[in-house]
Amino acid sequence: MFLLEKLKDLGVLSPRKTEDYKKAWYKFSRNPFSVAGLVIVIVVVILAILAPYVTPYPHHAEFFVDFANANQPPSLAHLFGTDQFGRDVLTRVIFGFRYSLIMAATILVIVTPPGVILGLIAGYYRDRWIDMVIMRIADIFVAVPPLVLALAICSVLEPNLFNAMMAVSLMWWPWYTRLVYGMASSLRMEPFIQAAEIIGASKFHIMFKEILPNCLGAILTKVTLDAAWVIILGSALSFVGLGAQPPTPDLGTMLSDGAKYMPTVWWITIFPAMAIAVIILGFNLLGDGVRDVFAAEAH
């Protein structure tokens, strides 16, 4: 909250009135799918935060073996059944949300600021050498398929969650650079930017206080939609064994472990898979809603 106030004082965020928020919420709530997305995301976040308190067997999230209860089908005691070590799948799925969300949040926090700043600079200095340098480097990263680059990095370094996050971050920033570049380079020709230049405003002011506020809507939309993509990518890395390592209850790791027991012991695989699908659906619907709000504001 303090940070938001600070940004408003600096002029990066526009000062808002209660009615603006009401308007935005009205626009957002017009679409039931957006609201559903918001509900899904909120529920998942709350479950992840409160995981130790809401799960039936919190100790099953760590190293735990109970072969007596291994591979139990879903029952009242174990709603999602148990896995090959006798651990409660529901517990592990809810803890799995934690890792997925931490991964998404960390990567997007790491990636967004440099991506956006580079995009602003390149867009503002369009057709100068600095634009060429930044955008060609971005192109190189974009040209390599994300999973392939992440695989390469994770297999060279020690495979763990941290390295997986670094690998994904490394190839994710150019998308923000490109998004902001496109907007900044066209906004740059707008008369209101020319007006600021005639006045003699600094380049810093023009980039961060004139151009950036006009990009925030698109950036926020992309962050929301990207959360889903980052979770998919993170899960994919874990699935091939290059992300979080057992016994961490990562949804991707759980998928790959369970796959060996398909189709008889289906619940070890199906429930984590559904969990991934639900998070992704939630972020996508939410992202669409966010986009609607900002698209409405733009007109």
Added chain:
Amino acid sequence: MPSENILEVINLKKYFKVSKGVIKAVDDISFTVKYGETFGLVGESGSGKSTTGHVVVGLYAPTSGKILYEGIDMSMGVERRPLNLKKKIQMVFQDPATSLNPKRTIKQIIELPLKVHGISHGDASQKVAELLQMVELPVEYMDRYPTELGGGERQMVAIARALAVNPSFIILDEPTSALDVSIQAKIINMLMRFQKEFDLSYLFITHNLSLMRNVASRVAIMYLGKIAELAPTEEFFYNPLHPYTKMLLSSIPVITDEEEAMKPKKVISTGEIPGALNVPPGCSFHPRCPERLEICDKVDPCMLEISPGHFVRCHLYNSMKV
């Protein structure tokens, strides 16, 4: 003796390189603006009048030629002009919907020039309120966004922003063409009042000849990047020399016979301004000219001073040179 000119533009050229060739948006024009006057620049779309304004204010650096402001060379882009000179020349854009940042409040917009030029530090509310009152807008507008204002009100905000730094020279780039007719007169009257009040000199760019007649003291007419005729307003409207001026003046729609009598003999307007990439050889106006001579498609005419202060660039007057 101090010069009577606040602005001198000498042989100004602005060419744009595009993939298909070179666009000569402004091609060797010269004019001066005197202290306290409104110098009008008219022309059809694509004649280069707006580009001229943009070069003078520094949004584009000129390809060649000089811009002298009070005798100081300003022939560079705005980012290389010294800060204390930047505030002397301000600009009001055509469409206030795009010249005001939709994400910034009116206060933030008007405050910017005050802060950049150190006119007020810290809270500038007081000064912003004064400026809003000056353009006859309610002080409560401070916290609003441009999108919450009407078109005329936005243009007044843009004018307030231009006046915030006490400039001496303002470029008005079609300041009323994007507005409702009902608000145009109000804006023009306000601009004329401020001109007297603050000793401003205007470079007034418009395609509206009737408006020009009311506001400008001298008028230059541009065609394909060149000035075709430059004269004091009276002279320009009562004794136009260039066939292009005659053509445009005779195409002003009028209602009464009186007005009709004031217009030059009907010259049928033919054709449209050619593309800037294939400028006709010789005098660029010759394909549309009703009085063309043999020389016209071969030799580009020079600027001739026919009577004091009245310049025309046309072969018809070669023998009349003073």
